[in-house]
Amino acid sequence: xxxxxxxxxxxxxxxxxxxxxxxxxxxxxxxxxxxxxxxxxxxxxxxxxxxxxxxxxxxxxxxxxxxxxxxxxxxxxxxxxxxxxxxxxxxxxxxxxxxxxxxxxxxxxxxxxxxxxxxxxxxxxxxxxxxxxxxxxxxxxxxxxxxxxxxxxxxxxxxxxxxxxxxxxxxxxxxxxxxxxxxxxxxxxxxxxxxxxxxxxxx
Amino acid sequence: xxxxxxxxxxxxxxxxxxxxxxxxxxxxxxxxxxxxxxxxxxxxxxxxxxxxxxxxxxxxxxxxxxxxxxxxxxxxxxxxxxxxxxxxxxxxxxxxxxxxxxxxxxxxxxxxxxxxxxxxxxxxxxxxxxxxxxxxxxxxxxxxxxxxxxxxxxxxxxxxxxxxxxxxxxxxxxxxxxxxxxxxxxxxxxxxxxxxxxxxxxxxxxxxxxxxxxxxxxxxxxxxxxxxxxxxxxxxxxxxxxxxxxxxxxxxxxxxxxxxxxxxxxxxxxxxxxxxxxxxxxxxxxxxxxxxxxxxxxxxxxxxxxxxxxxxxxxxxxxxxxxxxxxxxxxxxxxxxxxx
Numbered sequence: 001x002x003x004x005x006x007x008x009x010x011x012x013x014x015x016x017x018x019x020x021x022x023x024x025x026x027x028x029x030x031x032x033x034x035x036x037x038x039x040x041x042x043x044x045x046x047x048x049x050x051x052x053x054x055x056x057x058x059x060x061x062x063x064x065x066x067x068x069x070x071x072x073x074x075x076x077x078x079x080x081x082x083x084x085x086x087x088x089x090x091x092x093x094x095x096x097x098x099x100x101x102x103x104x105x106x107x108x109x110x111x112x113x114x115x116x117x118x119x120x121x122x123x124x125x126x127x128x129x130x131x132x133x134x135x136x137x138x139x140x141x142x143x144x145x146x147x148x149x150x151x152x153x154x155x156x157x158x159x160x161x162x163x164x165x166x167x168x169x170x171x172x173x174x175x176x177x178x179x180x181x182x183x184x185x186x187x188x189x190x191x192x193x194x195x196x197x198x199x200x201x202x203x
Numbered sequence: 204x205x206x207x208x209x210x211x212x213x214x215x216x217x218x219x220x221x222x223x224x225x226x227x228x229x230x231x232x233x234x235x236x237x238x239x240x241x242x243x244x245x246x247x248x249x250x251x252x253x254x255x256x257x258x259x260x261x262x263x264x265x266x267x268x269x270x271x272x273x274x275x276x277x278x279x280x281x282x283x284x285x286x287x288x289x290x291x292x293x294x295x296x297x298x299x300x301x302x303x304x305x306x307x308x309x310x311x312x313x314x315x316x317x318x319x320x321x322x323x324x325x326x327x328x329x330x331x332x333x334x335x336x337x338x339x340x341x342x343x344x345x346x347x348x349x350x351x352x353x354x355x356x357x358x359x360x361x362x363x364x365x366x367x368x369x370x371x372x373x374x375x376x377x378x379x380x381x382x383x384x385x386x387x388x389x390x391x392x393x394x395x396x397x398x399x400x401x402x403x404x405x406x407x408x409x410x411x412x413x414x415x416x417x418x419x420x421x422x423x424x425x426x427x428x429x430x431x432x433x434x435x436x437x438x439x440x441x442x443x444x445x446x447x448x449x450x451x452x453x454x455x456x457x458x459x460x461x462x463x464x465x466x467x468x469x470x471x472x473x474x475x476x477x478x479x480x481x482x483x484x485x486x487x488x489x490x491x492x493x494x495x496x497x498x499x500x501x502x503x504x505x506x507x508x509x510x511x512x513x514x515x516x517x518x519x520x521x522x523x524x525x526x527x528x529x530x531x532x533x534x535x536x537x538x539x540x541x542x543x
Contacts, residue, residue: 002213029341033288036334053380056323064330068337068360072353075341133319135380 008048015041028074036067053135223315227304235448236266242496249500276437281343284434288342293435293442296335300450303328307456308383310466310480321382322370325457329366329412332450333359336414336421336431339443343434351430354507355414355421361514362411368522369405372398372529373461378540386465388540393469395462401525402462404518406494409454411514413447416499420507455491456484463487 018041021034039062046055142150240255240263247254255262280286306321308314318324333356340352374380376398377388395402411418422430432443459465465487466480505513533539 003216006213027285029285030288033338040331052318052320053323056320056327059327060323060330064327064333064363065360068333068356071334071337072356075337133379133381135320 004048008045011041011044011048014038015045028077029071032067032071032074035070036063039063039067051134053133053138220315224305227307227315228301231301231304231449231452232445234452235445236270237263238448238452238492239266239269239444241492242499245493245496246500249497270441273437273441278437278439279434281345281434283344285342285344288338289434290439292335292339292342293432293439293446295338296332296446297442297449299328299332299335300446300453303450303453303457306382307453307460308386308465309484311383313466313481314383317381317383320380322374322380322385322461325382325453326363326367326370329450329454329457330359330363332412335443335446339435340431343431345434347427347429347433348431351421351423351427351433354423355431358411358414358418358420358510358514361511362408362518365404365514365518365522366408366412368519368526369401369408370461372401372522372525375526375529375533376540382460382465386460386467389464389467390471393462393464393467398462398525398529401522402458404522405458405462406491408514408518409458410495410498411510413451413454413495415451415495417502417505418510419504420510423504451495452488452492455488455495458491459484459487463491 015038018034018038022031022038025031025034039058043055043058043063046052046058243265244254244262255265258264258268280289303325305315306318306324308317336355336359337352340348340350340355343349373385373394376394377385379385379388410416414421420430421427422432427433432440435443466484468475468478468483
């Protein structure tokens with residue numbers, strides 16, 4: 001039990017600190033790396049809650065795929081650190097406003113009864129041990145009750161995919177591509193074509 | 204809650220966990236050393252050489268001598284590198300290649316964490332492996348490592364997709380994400396037989412995922428010096444090396460669990476089924492590892508566009524098709540495991 005609490009505090013502490021470091025790190029690559037650390041710790045917290053499937057999906061999707069692309073883009077961009085700091089004061093009021101709105105919203109949530117400390121305390125005790133695996137539970141809800149929403153989200157992803165492909169795909173015409181079946185088909189008879197050319201005329 | 208007792212609540216459960224971890228990791232690390240030796244010896248036999256034969260009988264202690272040599276060398280950190288990330292990268296590679304072993308069942312109930320999402324955990328850990336390489340490439344602040352890291356990241360992300368679909372095909376036949384249940388579902392027939400094409404796709408993707416030949420473009424000696432670990436020396440090089448071979452063994456045991464019936468004997472008849480499960484498991488892993496080395500000794504390296512073509516244009520559609528086929532087959536013949 002105490003081991004469980006210690007793990008919880010380690011995960012949440014590292015998650016919060018690395019989330020802070022995401023916005024305060026000077027080097028953008030370090031920021032992304034801290035973001036990844038924060039994701040991993042969040043998935044650790046999911047495991048402690050007993051939501052093991054969500055935890056693994058978080059790691060596979062966000063850390064394994066999305067953050068890799070993030071890291072790629074940030075590593076490839078030539079970011080000017082001095083220029084990045086220039087607009088800080090200009091954007092400060094807007095950022096502060098957003099932060100204040102978020103804090104007020106969270107405060108309202110915590111003050112209402114449905115999300116108070118008392119109602120939350122029953123979740124923080126220990127992992128919930130279900131008879132049925134929670135992968136199965138998610139499947140039972142996702143493919144029955146929320147089936148249409150699930151399909152719609154799939155369609156949205158498809159549209160996004162088609163959109164990004166049409167944006168990046170351009171026909172460059174001149175590129176010589178390797179056609180493997182054509183290459184394999186070539187033999188001594190059809191590799192060279194003999195032509196009889198009359199004197200004084202070209203092909 | 205009862206009063207806190209340091210001994211019962213913290214030290215006992217904690218030390219049991221640590222003992223379990225050590226009981227798994229020590230054999231893994233020792234087998235890494237012998238895998239390196241075995242690889243050199245098998246390659247030597249393929250190429251009609253003698254291989255290591257000086258240190259110890261038949262040169263069996265060669266890897267330990269190499270490790271000692273490397274560890275006593277100076278650890279050079281390039282002046283222009285990003286030092287923290289540079290030193291962190293090999294550690295992350297090593298840790299991730301060992302973390303996957305937590306869920307591997309060596310025999311019935313011989314597993315540290317028998318979690319319900321075992322296969323997802325393995326998949327997640329292997330998809331994290333790319334970070335060690337990207338970080339190494341970026342932090343070295345040098346062209347060859349950076350190119351190697353980019354190649355490796357693109358390659359691992361590509362082949363992960365088809366690995367995911369292959370895993371889904373197996374899961375459709377099992378009806379659970381628990382690794383022990385995946386093995387138990389192969390009581391009658393190993394999945395390598397009904398899902399043979401997927402077994403082949405998984406094995407080849409495993410080669411690409413572990414950056415092994417013929418897909419070792421990230422550390423392509425003839426064009427990139429040593430790829431992403433060009434700048435590494437001594438202990439940090441050892442960590443990369445160990446991590447790579449440990450993840451090779453991990454991928455082999457994943458193959459064995461998914462397709463070759465884990466700890467189960469090939470036939471459930473008398474002389475075979477008295478042999479303990481862990482022996483069968485080890486033998487099968489050794490067989491897959493031999494295939495890894497055999498492929499290395501036999502095939503030439505792929506070109507990078509061929510590698511991408513194979514991953515995206517051949518393996519992805521094929522594995523996607525097999526997911527649909529398997530699901531359809533199971534539905535039509537009413538063989539869906541533990542249906543609701």
